[in-house]
Amino acid sequence: MRTLAQHFDIAPHRIGAVILRYWYLLLSSWPRLLELLYWPALQIITWGFLQTYIAQNAGFFARAGGTLIGAVILWDILFRGQLGFSISFLEEMWARNLGNLMMSPLKPIEFLISLMIMSLVRLTIGVIPMTLLAIFLFGFNFYSIGLPLIAFFCNLIFTSWSVGIFVSGLVLRNGLGAESIVWTLMFGLMPLACIYYPVSVLPQWLQYVAWTLPPTYVFEGMRALLSDHVFRADLMISALAMNAVLFMASFAGFLALLRSARVHGALLQGGE
Numbered sequence: 001m002r003t004l005a006q007h008f009d010i011a012p013h014r015i016g017a018v019i020l021r022y023w024y025l026l027l028s029s030w031p032r033l034l035e036l037l038y039w040p041a042l043q044i045i046t047w048g049f050l051q052t053y054i055a056q057n058a059g060f061f062a063r064a065g066g067t068l069i070g071a072v073i074l075w076d077i078l079f080r081g082q083l084g085f086s087i088s089f090l091e092e093m094w095a096r097n098l099g100n101l102m103m104s105p106l107k108p109i110e111f112l113i114s115l116m117i118m119s120l121v122r123l124t125i126g127v128i129p130m131t132l133l134a135i136f137l138f139g140f141n142f143y144s145i146g147l148p149l150i151a152f153f154c155n156l157i158f159t160s161w162s163v164g165i166f167v168s169g170l171v172l173r174n175g176l177g178a179e180s181i182v183w184t185l186m187f188g189l190m191p192l193a194c195i196y197y198p199v200s201v202l203p204q205w206l207q208y209v210a211w212t213l214p215p216t217y218v219f220e221g222m223r224a225l226l227s228d229h230v231f232r233a234d235l236m237i238s239a240l241a242m243n244a245v246l247f248m249a250s251f252a253g254f255l256a257l258l259r260s261a262r263v264h265g266a267l268l269q270g271g272e
Contacts, residue, residue, distance in 0.1 A: 028177075029177040029178075031174075031177060031178045031179075031180045031181050034180075038184055038187075038188075042187055042188065042190065042191070045191045049191060049194075049196075049197050049201050049202065053196070053197035053198065053201045067222070067223050067226050067227060068196065069134055069138055069140045069142075070140070070142065070145075070222050070226055071195050071196050071219060071222065071223075073127070073130060073131060073134065073142050074152060074156060074195075074218060074219065074222060075190075075195050076126070076127060076130060077123065077127060077152075077153060077156045077157065077160075078156045078159060078160050078186065078189075078193075078215055079160070079186050079187075080122065080123050080126050080127065080160075081119050081120075081123050081156065081157045081159075081160030081161065081164070082119075082160035082161070082163045082164045082167075082186050083122075083164075083182075083183075083186075084118060084119035084120075084121070084122030084123050084126075085115050085116065085118070085119040085160065085161060085164030085165070085168070086164050086167060086168060086182040087122070088114075088115050088118040088119070088122075089115055089164070089168040089171070090171070090176075090179065090182065093171060093172075093176055093179075094176075098172070102258070102262070108254070108255060108258060109251075112165060112251070112254070115164070115168075116161055119157075119160070119161065119164065120157070123157075131143065145225065145226075148221070148225055148231045148236075151221075151233075151236040151240075152218050152221065152222060152236075154240070155214055155215075155217070155218050155236060155239040155240060155243055156215060156218055158214070158240075158243040158244075158246075158247055159213075159214045159215055159243055159246065160186075161247065161250075162243065162246040162247045162249075162250040163185060163186055163189075163250070165247075165250040165251055165253075165254045166250040166253055166254065167181050167182050167185055168182075168254065169250075169253055169254035169256075169257035169258065170257065172254075172257055172258060172261050173257040173258075173260050173261045173264075189213060189215060192206070192209055192210045192213055192216065193210070193213050193215040193216050193219060194210055194216050194219055194220065195215075195219050198220065198223060199211065199216060199220060212242075213242075214239040214240075214242045214243045214246065215239075217235040217236065217238055217239035217242075218235075218236075218239055220232070220235055221235040221236060221239075
C-alpha cells in the first residue's frame with residue numbers, strides 16, 4: 001500500500017536538502033540573522049515609548065487625531081521614498097542587469113538620479129490616495145498644512161534618498177544576501193525619529209542620538225505646527241543642513257562600495 005508521501009511523490013531527502021540549504025544560507029548571512037532579532041525588538045521599543053507618552057499626557061487624545069494621522073502620512077513619505085528608490089535598484093539586481101549597466105556609458109550619478117525620479121513617481125502613486133482617504137474617513141486635510149508641507153516633504157525625501165543610496169551600495173557590494181537591509185533599515189530609525197511621540201519621552205542620553213537624525217526635526221516640527229500652530233523654521237533649516245551632509249556621505253559611500261564591487265567581481269556575479 002502506497003504511503004501518502006509516495007502518492008504525492010514527496011521525497012523526504014529533497015525536503016531535508018532544501019532545509020539544510022536554507023540553514024547554511026542563514027548561517028552564512030549576518031543580515032538574515034539580524035532580521036530574526038530585528039522585528040521583535042523594534043516593536044517593543046517603538047510602542048513602549050508610545051505608551052509612555054500616552055501615560056504622561058492626559059490631554060493626548062484631545063489632539064491625537066491630527067498629530068497621529070499626520071505622523072503616519074509623513075512616515076509613509078519617508079519610508080516609501082526610500083523603498084521606491086531601492087525597489088528600482090533591486091529590479092536591476094534581480095534581473096542581473098546591473099553589471100551591464102555599469103559597463104555601459106551610464107555614469108553612477110545618472111543612474112542614481114533616475115532612481116530618485118522613480119522614487120518620486122512611486123511615492124506620488126502611493127501617498128496621494130492615502131491623503132485623500134485621510135480627508136474622507138477622518139476629516140484630516142493634510143494639505144491644509146500649507147507651505148510648511150514643502151519643508152517637511154523635502155527634508156523627508158532627502159533623507160529617504162540618502163538611506164536608499166547607502167543601502168543600495170551595501171546590496172551592490174554584498175549581494176542579495178543583504179537585501180533585507182533594504183526593507184528593514186528605515187524601520188530602525190522609527191524609535192529614534194520620534195514619529196509618534198516627542199523627543200522628551202526618550203531617556204536623556206538617547207535624546208542626543210535622536211537629534212542627530214533629520215527626520216526627528218521634521219516630526220517635532222509637525223507636532224509644533226498641528227498642536228501649537230507654530231512653524232519651527234529653525235528645525236527645518238537644521239534638518240536641511242544635516243540632510244546635505246548625509247546625502248553627500250551616502251553618495252561617497254555608494255561610489256566606494258561600487259569600486260569595491262568591481263574589484264571583487266560582485267557585478268559579474270549577478271548579486272549572489
